[in-house]
Amino acid sequence: MILFLLGGLLGAAGLLLWHFSGFNRIVKEKFDGRPWELPARVYARPLVLYPGMEISAHLLVQELELMGYQQVSSRQELDVPGRYLRNNTQFILFCRPFDFGDKKISSHRLVLEIEKDRIVRLKNQDPGLVLDMVQLDPVLVGSFYPGSREDRILADLDTIPPLLPNTIICVEDRTFYTHFGVEFQAIFRAMLVNIKNWQITQGASTITQQLARNFFLTSKKTWTRKVNELFMAAALELNYDKREILEAYVNEVYLGQDGNRSVHGFGLASVFYFGKSIQDVLPHEVALLVGMLKGPSYYNPRKYPDRAINRRNTVLRMMEDQHLISRDQMETGLAMPLGVIEKKVQGNSPFPFYLDLVKRQLLEEYRETDLQSMGLRIFTALDPQVQMAARQALVSQLKQISAEKGIPGEMLEAGLVVTATGSNEIQALVGGKKPYEKGFNRALDARRPIGSLIKPAVFLTALARPKAYTLTTLVADGPITVKTSEGQDWIPRNFDRQDHGQVPLYLALVNSYNIATVRIGMDLGISKVMETVQKMGFKREVPLYPSSLLGSMEMSPFEVAQMYQTLAANGFYSPPRSIRAIYTPKGELLQGYPLTIEQHLDPGVVFLVNKMLQAVVLEGTGKSLEKILPKTLGVAGKTGTTNDLKDSWFAGFTGNRLAVVWVGRDDNQTCKLTGAAGAMRIFGHLMNRIPNQALDLIAPENVVWAVVDAATGLRTDDTCPDAMSIPFIKGSVPDQFTACRSGAGASHYEKIITKPRYFIDWLKEFIK
Amino acid sequence: MSLPKNSPRVFSFLLCLGASLVFYSCAGHSRTGLSQSVPAENLPQIGARQATVFTKHARPDSIIFLTEKAEQLIGSNQLDEAFSTLERALGIDAQDPFPWHFMAKIQLLRGNLQQAEHLARKSNILAARYPSLVEKNKEIIARAMGQQSRLPMAPAPPKK
Numbered sequence: 001m002i003l004f005l006l007g008g009l010l011g012a013a014g015l016l017l018w019h020f021s022g023f024n025r026i027v028k029e030k031f032d033g034r035p036w037e038l039p040a041r042v043y044a045r046p047l048v049l050y051p052g053m054e055i056s057a058h059l060l061v062q063e064l065e066l067m068g069y070q071q072v073s074s075r076q077e078l079d080v081p082g083r084y085l086r087n088n089t090q091f092i093l094f095c096r097p098f099d100f101g102d103k104k105i106s107s108h109r110l111v112l113e114i115e116k117d118r119i120v121r122l123k124n125q126d127p128g129l130v131l132d133m134v135q136l137d138p139v140l141v142g143s144f145y146p147g148s149r150e151d152r153i154l155a156d157l158d159t160i161p162p163l164l165p166n167t168i169i170c171v172e173d174r175t176f177y178t179h180f181g182v183e184f185q186a187i188f189r190a191m192l193v194n195i196k197n198w199q200i201t202q203g204a205s206t207i208t209q210q211l212a213r214n215f216f217l218t219s220k221k222t223w224t225r226k227v228n229e230l231f232m233a234a235a236l237e238l239n240y241d242k243r244e245i246l247e248a249y250v251n252e253v254y255l256g257q258d259g260n261r262s263v264h265g266f267g268l269a270s271v272f273y274f275g276k277s278i279q280d281v282l283p284h285e286v287a288l289l290v291g292m293l294k295g296p297s298y299y300n301p302r303k304y305p306d307r308a309i310n311r312r313n314t315v316l317r318m319m320e321d322q323h324l325i326s327r328d329q330m331e332t333g334l335a336m337p338l339g340v341i342e343k344k345v346q347g348n349s350p351f352p353f354y355l356d357l358v359k360r361q362l363l364e365e366y367r368e369t370d371l372q373s374m375g376l377r378i379f380t381a382l383d384p385q386v387q388m389a390a391r392q393a394l395v396s397q398l399k400q401i402s403a404e405k406g407i408p409g410e411m412l413e414a415g416l417v418v419t420a421t422g423s424n425e426i427q428a429l430v431g432g433k434k435p436y437e438k439g440f441n442r443a444l445d446a447r448r449p450i451g452s453l454i455k456p457a458v459f460l461t462a463l464a465r466p467k468a469y470t471l472t473t474l475v476a477d478g479p480i481t482v483k484t485s486e487g488q489d490w491i492p493r494n495f496d497r498q499d500h501g502q503v504p505l506y507l508a509l510v511n512s513y514n515i516a517t518v519r520i521g522m523d524l525g526i527s528k529v530m531e532t533v534q535k536m537g538f539k540r541e542v543p544l545y546p547s548s549l550l551g552s553m554e555m556s557p558f559e560v561a562q563m564y565q566t567l568a569a570n571g572f573y574s575p576p577r578s579i580r581a582i583y584t585p586k587g588e589l590l591q592g593y594p595l596t597i598e599q600h601l602d603p604g605v606v607f608l609v610n611k612m613l614q615a616v617v618l619e620g621t622g623k624s625l626e627k628i629l630p631k632t633l634g635v636a637g638k639t640g641t642t643n644d645l646k647d648s649w650f651a652g653f654t655g656n657r658l659a660v661v662w663v664g665r666d667d668n669q670t671c672k673l674t675g676a677a678g679a680m681r682i683f684g685h686l687m688n689r690i691p692n693q694a695l696d697l698i699a700p701e702n703v704v705w706a707v708v709d710a711a712t713g714l715r716t717d718d719t720c721p722d723a724m725s726i727p728f729i730k731g732s733v734p735d736q737f738t739a740c741r742s743g744a745g746a747s748h749y750e751k752i753i754t755k756p757r758y759f760i761d762w763l764k765e766f767i768k
Numbered sequence: 769m770s771l772p773k774n775s776p777r778v779f780s781f782l783l784c785l786g787a788s789l790v791f792y793s794c795a796g797h798s799r800t801g802l803s804q805s806v807p808a809e810n811l812p813q814i815g816a817r818q819a820t821v822f823t824k825h826a827r828p829d830s831i832i833f834l835t836e837k838a839e840q841l842i843g844s845n846q847l848d849e850a851f852s853t854l855e856r857a858l859g860i861d862a863q864d865p866f867p868w869h870f871m872a873k874i875q876l877l878r879g880n881l882q883q884a885e886h887l888a889r890k891s892n893i894l895a896a897r898y899p900s901l902v903e904k905n906k907e908i909i910a911r912a913m914g915q916q917s918r919l920p921m922a923p924a925p926p927k928k
Contacts, residue, residue: 050830132833422862506814570893595855597886603893614815634816655863700893704803718808725807733803
């Protein structure tokens with residue numbers, strides 16, 4: 001019998017040991033590996049401030065708000081990083097520290113003054129040193145969350161204020177440092193209450209047990225789970241020291257909900273509720289956060305401020321009672337408001353379309369599960385000021401255009417892309433008129449016929465043969481019939497249904513004449529033109545139909561942007577970049593995406609085309625842009641309109657930015673808009689909202705200038721009424737000279753007269 | 769009737785003035801050479817007007833600060849940091865030829881010869897106002913092409 005009992009006991013002990021070893025293995029696996037799935041965080045380009053920088057106070061405030069900076073009204077309130085004070089033209093920023101991977105910035109106070117939309121002074125507040133340049137912490141564009149939708153910012157005990165872990169211990173588990181994961185007395189007490197009530201109403205969980213439950217078990221209150229919890233807690237205590245357990249607890253606990261993202265750990269909670277780093281929380285804020293452990297939803301300070309403040313005050317008193325804070329500190333804390341910020345720091349990306357682009361580029365190189373769990377830090381080229389301007393322009397103009405044209409508001413859609421002309425970094429991307437909702441990303445996925453946006457490719461191909469084509473070569477804009485590969489006749493027509501006779505080549509593009517373009521294109525060969533299209537940056541196969549010369553092929557705004565980008569960059573192609581660098585959570589560079597360029601087109605030929613594109617805006621189909629943007633900006637651009645006014649396009653660039661806009665309908669019905677009436681308006685209002693540099697085209701070495709009568713294409717005297725100064729590729733200046741044509745009508749252009757010189761002119765005539 | 773005492777001097781003056789005017793008007797009237805490196809003054813152009821003379825634009829302090837910083841970093845062989853500093857400079861003004869030049873220099877030092885060549889060419893397109901920079905870029909292009917064995921490498925400067 002005794003042997004039987006002993007055997008039974010040994011068996012039970014063995015079973016327990018086996019059970020325990022199973023839990024022990026699970027605990028070690030989880031803890032020694034990567035305990036948490038950390039979402040990848042995607043950041044915008046950091047705002048760099050310097051004296052002379054063009055930025056309006058409005059744009060600065062807008063970006064500070066996106067960064068989660070809180071405006072305060074007195075210097076006293078400027079006590080933690082992430083706050084700013086504005087006094088008319090002067091801003092005092094308490095900048096946050098930030099780790100960029102390749103460098104770290106520390107928190108500091110910055111004073112800057114903006115006058116006439118420029119920074120005129122920039123200095124450190126203490127000790128007042130004038131600064132050349134300052135980089136701020138970046139706007140968080142979004143995160144790629146794990147399937148659990150858990151989000152957290154890891155904190156370690158070395159850097160957080162000791163008051164926080166001490167308060168946790170004080171409130172949740174006062175014998176934390178003396179028990180072995182389980183407090184039997186408390187369990188016994190709770191059991192009595194539960195048995196009395198005949199249900200589990202009271203728990204007696206230590207911090208270790210809570211951690212074990214959160215980590216490995218469900219929150220369901222059952223006896224089995226309770227027993228397993230004990231095993232897990234014991235395994236935790238056996239393998240890890242108190243400090244490690246406490247740190248894990250600080251990072252693990254659930255502290256609230258933000259849409260479908262759950263807020264875990266004190267690191268994220270302090271940002272989520274107070275807009276500040278965990279390092280900067282004050283005693284009453286510690287009290288609130290720790291108090292919320294009892295029930296994050298019940299004590300949600302945004303939803304139930306009264307409950308939250310009561311709970312906070314209870315904790316403050318406990319803190320004082322345990323001598324964690326002084327009586328004065330308690331009194332001060334009790335008198336403080338909750339201090340919870342408006343819900344600005346959101347889990348949902350404010351820029352879902354751009355985030356979509358980033359994710360697509362990442363998925364070419366990374367697994368989705370890694371993006372959702374490795375805690376990568378991804379630095380992008382998104383410029384929040386440009387992005388905000390883009391979506392404001394898109395939304396407001398679509399609304400206005402719909403109203404003006406009598407198109408039902410829900411019908412019109414749009415997509416746009418903005419790049420930096422120098423680097424081809426994608427600064428902004430909007431995929432539809434509901435820019436806060438992630439949906440069909442028209443900037444990337446709406447492939448539509450591009451219409452006349454193709455024409456610069458035809459003219460580039462032509463001008464690359466300077467012996468055959470110059471800007472003033474006369475081209476017949478009269479009826480043409482083209483045989484298609486199916487043997488059918490194709491007769492292109494001009495938009496205005498008119499034939500314009502012999503026109504100088506440049507006017508054919510400026511006025512977007514279809515017939516002249518087709519004639520040039522057919523002379524060059526469709527395949528040659530399409531080769532140019534690919535050199536410009538279009539990656540897919542292009543169909544070789546005659547109608548391709550008028551843009552029957554379909555492209556997305558993003559693809560069009562790549563083509564025009566090469567023009568804006570003087571013929572140099574750069575791959576589009578939305579990501580600048582990726583860092584591991586430890587700050588190691590995982591991958592960098594430095595700028596690369598490749599010369600694809602002759603810069604001289606590109607110069608000639610860009611001059612024509614400037615003329616499109618100054619005097620051609622894009623002339624109405626002058627109602628929105630100053631002529632001095634020298635915008636180069638091209639309108640595009642497709643059959644039956646189904647698609648409205650505009651692609652254009654200034655000295656530093658390029659934007660491509662498409663407007664149309666998802667059902668491919670007419671939107672009743674030309675390129676100028678729809679897309680170009682959005683372009684104009686977008687560029688009008690952000691700083692832009694004037695486009696100052698510089699003629700490359702292989703370009704020379706000659707005085708030419710544009711109507712005949714021959715050289716002429718600079719006093720002739722039709723004389724123009726025209727750039728040519730070296731060696732292609734016409735040899736023939738023509739005298740002033742007596743029958744010449746009024747000049748296409750007004751002469752630019754700087755000062756009267758009647759006597760000299762008379763003398764010239766006399767000598768002639 | 770006697771001529772004033774200083775009449776030869778007045779006559780010479782008037783003669784010079786008349787000749788100058790005739791030459792000036794002839795100069796303006798003479799059929800300009802087949803082509804010029806800058807557009808003719810006061811005539812319309814296609815698109816925005818180009819400057820008839822090259823003037824050096826004042827470079828913003830921020831660009832000067834960043835390019836100087838990049839130069840120092842290149843000097844201390846911190847090429848990655850120098851490159852990203854220059855990318856920041858391009859973010860301020862991508863039409864400034866100096867950041868492109870120093871990027872070309874960095875790529876040459878790294879042995880990324882094609883990039884060095886393309887970047888130097890890009891810099892040269894923007895450097896019309898800086899002849900000495902054009903020469904430096906040409907040197908980079910020659911060395912990059914030489915090392916790619918596409919053309920003989922530019923001769924090394926004589927040792928002192």
